[in-house]
Amino acid sequence: MPLSLPRLLPVACLSLGALAAFTAFQEADPVMQRLATRLQAYYAEGNPEISYLHLNQAAYVAGETVWFKAYVVDGSTHQPDSLSRVLYVDMISPSGKQVALRRMLPLRGGLAHGDIMLPDSLPQGIYTLRAYTNWMRNSGEELFFSRRVPVWQAVSSSRASSRLMAKEMSANRRESTTAARPDVQFFPEGGDYVAGLATIVGVKALDATGTGLAVRGTILDDQNQPHATFSTSALGMTGVSFTPVAGRRYFARVVLPAGTTADYPLPAVRPDGWVLNVRDAGPDLQVFIRYQPPQGAMQAPTKLRLLGHVRGAVVYTGAGQIQGSETFMATVPKADLPAGIVHFTLFDDQQIARAERLAFVPDPAPLRLRLQPEKTTYGLREVVSMTVDVRTAAGQPVTAELSASVASVAEGLPATGTTDVDVESHLLLTSELKGYLENPGYYFRQPTPETRRALDHLLLTQGWSRFVWGRLLASDVSPAAAYQFLPEQTLTVSGQLMRLNEKPVPNGALTLFQGASKGVTVGQTDATGRFTFTGFSGQDSSRVLVQARTEKGGSNVMVKLDKLWPLPAKPTPLPLLASAAAPPAEVAVYAQRSRRQQVLEQQYRPDSSRSIVLRNVTVKGSRPTPPRHDPRSIHLSADVVLRTRDIPAADNATDIFQLLQGRVSGMDIFRSDSANAVRVRIRGISTLTGGGGPLLLLDGIQLPNTQSLQGIPPSMVERIEVLKGPSAAIYGMRGMGGVIAVFTKHGNPDYDYSQEKSNQSVVVYQLPAYYRPREFYAPGYEKSPAANRPDPRATTLHWLPRLPVPASGPARFTFYTADEPGTFRVRVEGIGATGQPVTGSAVLVVADR
Structure with a gap:
């Protein structure tokens, strides 16, 4: 009897031969112990x-x-x-x-x-x-x-x-x-399908934006003989029962939404191998395993092992042996499993992972949130008091960290392109699945046989994967040991030191200069050329300079800093919204309310200068615009300004001091033949009083000596400014010997990095500061100043990012309604101290009475 679609079925419908049971491990099994130990170590060291x-x-x-x-x-x-x-x-x-x-x-x-x-x-x-x-x-x-x-x-x-x-x-x-043809993929349950063994094949149909498509199709072989039919739901997924035949190739002829047809190949059929099926049987998950030996092989018993884990916690281990047409079954009670995705992995007698299947286990005892307003209807500018109570399934109060929003639902924006996700669906589902997941909240809002079946189809397709067991078991060294990025306790500057041929520079010497604190930190790259500087407070933005050398002092290297804001490696086209010139009616209505709110905020909110971005502003007049001051310098003018674009063959100069040689009156540059060291003197008052050499600045950062400036390739330099005598007085005692200020192209915010072709042994970087959040406007009408002003809140009525609930009992928060009537939804989300998600909502009506 072929396997049926993945739904609740009697065990008898899944057996092709003798039904034998797994034995859960009661005694120590060194193989399973090693598998479990390596898995747990991976999660412990990787600390996801x-x-x-x-x-x-x-x-x-x-x-x-x-x-x-x-x-x-x-x-x-x-x-x-x-x-x-x-x-x-x-x-x-x-x-x-x-x-x-x-x-x-x-x-x-x-x-x-x-x-x-x-x-x-x-x-x-x-x-x-x-x-x-x-x-x-x-x-x-x-x-x-x-x-x-x-x-x-x-x-x-x-x-x-x-x-x-x-x-x-x-x-x-x-x-x-470019990607107009829908993507229709096929996923054999467990990873492979094997000739002669019935299984389930997951089907997933998507458009170019990752949105599911309802399609129908027929699976045919290479002789155009039909074997199965299927149709996907609106989310684009389904499962189809299928028994492949040895030596045949299969494809699906799919009827697309436009009415056209297209052919899609199915994965190749394996002549031998393993099939792993998992079924939801009410209180239990039942795992079925079958094996097809290579043709001509002896029908000897074959050992196998099964391991189940939820987020690295081993929840099941079992072993057995299989022979001939036997189907082995393992029963795993759901009550023994944590909520979330359970990974079942099948290993052969060589400890090679042969199949993997994901299944979902709901929380048998979720936290319960009671969100209760004092009443459901309120007047304008009336105080609303909400009680928030979080309890266990047994009714015991529990601590939780929550946040609350109160937003308009009567005249909301269309749901086009939105991702329907909450903290529960993300923690238990999407956080473990790669790629875009369409509307994960659908699987959690109203659990029904239909949504459970849809969730199983999701795990059959998008959850189809192979855990990296081979790499995990090949060595006792955790893969986390090779991670490039460290966990940040403070802001960091990190990157990799490379040669011009893109090979890493191990044991490279690094010097980091900080502009504001004038601090200097030295470091060394690791075996892969990686480096990390830590300890930046983030209270203010900080300009830093990183200078690099090889282990032997060579400067023919490139510093590649890690980007703080990585772009998606493969951007996915997104759905298009309706034209802004003719927006949908509900958008126009909402936008009118929102615009009124923005205008009132600009007029009456205390922090309007920070929260409002002005629209088109016409400035009339002929007053000349003064040149923009470079934020990298504190001086406004210099005695000499040399721009490399005006110097012939500037990029071919040996160093910056060769550019300066003979171009600045009163400047003497001396070189030592032995070490090629440079000494600079700017003639003036400092030479009469015994002052030292000039102050050296690179993008506003003070350098300790000329050797640091010698390592800057002239091709990186935008301009050099020289200050002498009174002009240098702005730098105080530091400027008594004059000032040489070098400004790089890299430090210029207007610089086009796409044109960069030079050696970058020195990099100047502006490390941003932490963002300081604004406070949501929440007037209190018991105070007289707010009573005489219009209340702009029309879309989001209240936002409360911190709502702690103590173990002693309920929490309470209050806010006032505004000048706009309407229907508002109060949405509370968060996490309990136990790690369980908490969600809840309530509706309140604001009436003009």
Whole structure:
């Protein structure tokens, strides 16, 4: 009897022959012990982290503020803390080729909160909001927290921003056109399908933007004989029962949404191997294993082992042997498993992982959140008091760290392109699956047989993977030992030292100069050329200079600093929003309310200068614009300014001092023939009073000696400024011998790095400061000043990023309604002290009475 579709079925329907049971390990098995030990060590040393952002809204209009609360938890236990203390949040443009907005925040106990003011000229489109730590980058950007956020542009914008919007939309359309054919993939359950063994094949159909497609199709062999039919749901997934035949090749003829047909190949059929099936049988998960030996091989018993784990915690080990047409079964009670994704991996007698299957286990005892307003209907400017109570399934109060939003739902924005995700669906599902996951909240809101089946299809397809057991077992050294990025306790400057042929420079010598503190730190690269400087407070932005040499002192090297804001390696085209020139009716209504709110905020909010981005401003007059002062220097003018673009063959000069030689009156440059050392004297008052050499500055950073400046290739230099006598007085005693200030192209914010072709043994970098979050406007009408002002809150009525619930009982928060009636949804999310997710919502109505 062939295997049926993956749903609740009697065990008898899954057996092809004798049914034998696994034996769970009661005695020590050295093989399983080693597998379990290596797995646990991998998670312990890798210390995975999970990030999540709770937003005040799911979609926005340009000019609004994205308010967010960040949670970073331990990847294994989901405890609300983290190894890292620095969080990066960014918004990637719709084309995926630009970091549009960014924030860097300190983490305290795995928590942070912030805001992103969307410029009102921001081009319309679906942006990707991400949150990650430096440590998370070792596991790949696909495991960053990521969600799609539509930003509508429903007001006329400037010609420049319109061109930018059109450019973004054009780039998206080009991407969509090049990948117009839907992607239909097939995933044999467990990893392979084997000739003669019935199994389930997962089907996943997606358009170019990663959105699921409802398609239907037929599986045919290379002689055009049909073997099975299927149809996918609106999410683009299903499972089909299939028994392949040896020597045949298979493909699927798919009817696409447009009515056209296309053929897609299926994976090749293996003549021998293993098949692993997992079924949900109510209180248990049942695992079935079958084996097809190579043709002509003796029908001897074959040993096998099964290991199950949830986020690195081993929850099941079993062993047995299989012969002939036997089907082996293991029964795993769900009550013994943590909530989340359980990975079942099958090993043969050579300890080689042969198949893997993922299954989902819901939380049998979730935390319960009671969110209770005093009443459901309120008047304008009336105080609302909300009670928040978190308890275990047994009714015991428990501590929790929460955040709360109160946002309008009566006139909300369309759900086009939004990612329906909450803290529960992310912690238990999306954080363990690579790639974009469409609407994960669907699987959790209302658990039904349909949603459970859809979730199983998801794990059958997108969860189809092979854990890197081969690499894990090949050595006792954890893969985490080769991680490039370290967990940040403070801000860091890191990178790799390379030769011009792109080979790493081990044991290279590094010197870091800090502009503000005038500190100097020395370091050395490791065997792979990697380096990390730590200890930056992040309280203020800091300009640093990194100078590198080989172990023997050579300067023919390149310093490659790690980017703080990595772009997606393979940007995925995103869905397009309706034209901004003719937005949907609900967008126009919402935008009108939002615009009114922004105007009132600009007029009445105390921090309006920080929170409002002005629209088009026309400036009339003929007053000349003064030249922009270079922020890298404290002096406004210099006695001599040499620009390398004006010096013939400047890039061919030996060093900077050769550029200066003979071009600055009163400057003497002396070179030592033995060590090629340079000594500089600027004639003036300092020579009469016995002063030392000139102050040497590189992009505003003081250098200790001429040797440090000699290592700067002239091709990197934009200009050199020389200050003598009174001009140098702005530098005090340091400038008594004059000043030589060198400005690089790299330190210039307007420099085009795409044109860079030079050696970069010295790099100047502006390390940003932590973002200082704004406070959400929450008026108190018991105080007279706010009573006489219009209340601008029309879209998000309240945002509370910190809502701790004590173990002693309920918490309470209050806020006032505003001047706009409407229906608002109160949404609370967070994490309990046990690591369990907490979610809840309530609806309140504000009436004009």
